[in-house]
Amino acid sequence: MSVGIVAARYAKSLIELAKEKNVVEAVYEDMKLFKDTAEKNRGLMLALKSPVVRHEKKLAILKAIFQDKVNAVSYSIFEIITRKNRESILDAIADEFIKAYNEYRGIQKATVITSTPLTEELRKQFNTIVATATGKTVELEEKVNPSLIGGYLLRVNDRQIDASLRNRLNELKLQLAN
Numbered sequence: 001m002s003v004g005i006v007a008a009r010y011a012k013s014l015i016e017l018a019k020e021k022n023v024v025e026a027v028y029e030d031m032k033l034f035k036d037t038a039e040k041n042r043g044l045m046l047a048l049k050s051p052v053v054r055h056e057k058k059l060a061i062l063k064a065i066f067q068d069k070v071n072a073v074s075y076s077i078f079e080i081i082t083r084k085n086r087e088s089i090l091d092a093i094a095d096e097f098i099k100a101y102n103e104y105r106g107i108q109k110a111t112v113i114t115s116t117p118l119t120e121e122l123r124k125q126f127n128t129i130v131a132t133a134t135g136k137t138v139e140l141e142e143k144v145n146p147s148l149i150g151g152y153l154l155r156v157n158d159r160q161i162d163a164s165l166r167n168r169l170n171e172l173k174l175q176l177a178n
Contacts, residue, residue, distance in 0.1 A: 003089050003092050004092065004096075006086065006089060006092075007089050007092035007093045007095070007096045008096045008100075010077070010081065010086075010089075010093045010096070011093050011096035011097040011099070011100050012096075012100060014027065014073075014077050014093070014097055015027075015097060015100045015101065015104060017073055018073055019104075021073055023071050023073050024101065024104070026071040026073075026074070027071055027073055027074050027097070028097070028098070028101045030066075030069075030070040030071055030074035031074070031093075031094040031097045031098055031101075032094075032098065033066075033069065033070065034066065034070075034074075034090065034091075034094045035091065035094045035095065035098070037065065037066075038090070038091045038094070044061070044065070045091060047061055048061075048062075048087045048088055048090060049087075049088040055082055055083070055085060055087070058082055058087050059078070059079065059082040059083075059087075062075075062078045062079075062082065062087075063075075066078060077093070078090070081093065102139075105137070106136045106137055107136060107137050107138075107139050108130060108131075108134045108136035108137065108138050108139065108156065108157075109139050109141065109156075110126070110130045110138055110139070110140050110141070110154065110155065110156045111140075111141045111142075111143065111154070111155040111156075112126050112140060112141070112142055112143070112152055112153070112154050112155075113143045113144070113145050113148065113152065113153040113154075113155075113164075114142070114143075114144060114145070114148065114151075114152045114153075115144070115145065115146050115147075115148040115149055115150050115151070115164075115165075116144065116146075117142070117144055118142055123140065123142070126138075126140055126152075126154065127140055129154075130154075130156055133156070134156065147166060148164040148165065148166050149164065149165040149166050149169070150164065150165035151163045151164040151165045151166075151167070151168070152164060153167075
């Protein structure tokens with residue numbers, strides 16, 4: 001079974017447990033903390049994914065780092081995952097939990113890439129476009145990429161709108177070549 005499917009199942013179970021215990025927000029913050037820690041500390045994920053490091057040692061590492069910082073529900077998932085020898089997918093479980101949380105709260109993540117920083121008016125327009133299309137509350141991530149020359153690139157889930165000047169110039173180049 002693929003890592004994504006297994007991680008999604010664990011994340012679904014975790015969000016259901018968090019709802020039952022009324023700690024969804026706390027577990028969400030804990031999963032963000034785990035994700036952030038894993039991204040900033042390459043050694044943590046290397047240790048968790050290593051077949052050489054024993055599972056007891058991996059659990060001891062997780063305990064030392066997270067036991068006093070996270071909710072009991074979040075820590076219990078770390079223990080369960082480690083006992084089942086799946087600690088190498090904890091980062092994927094955290095990702096899937098964050099996706100499930102966003103779905104639960106009706107939040108749609110979108111990324112807009114522009115050649116210059118967005119003005120407040122443009123930010124509102126992008127939020128409105130995505131909210132209208134999805135019917136959800138929008139969490140907009142903004143990136144600046146000067147190589148776009150002008151226009152924008154908007155990504156929502158697996159959809160992308162490329163209205164950049166760079167893309168239009170490339171299309172024109174292809175048309176002229178034919």
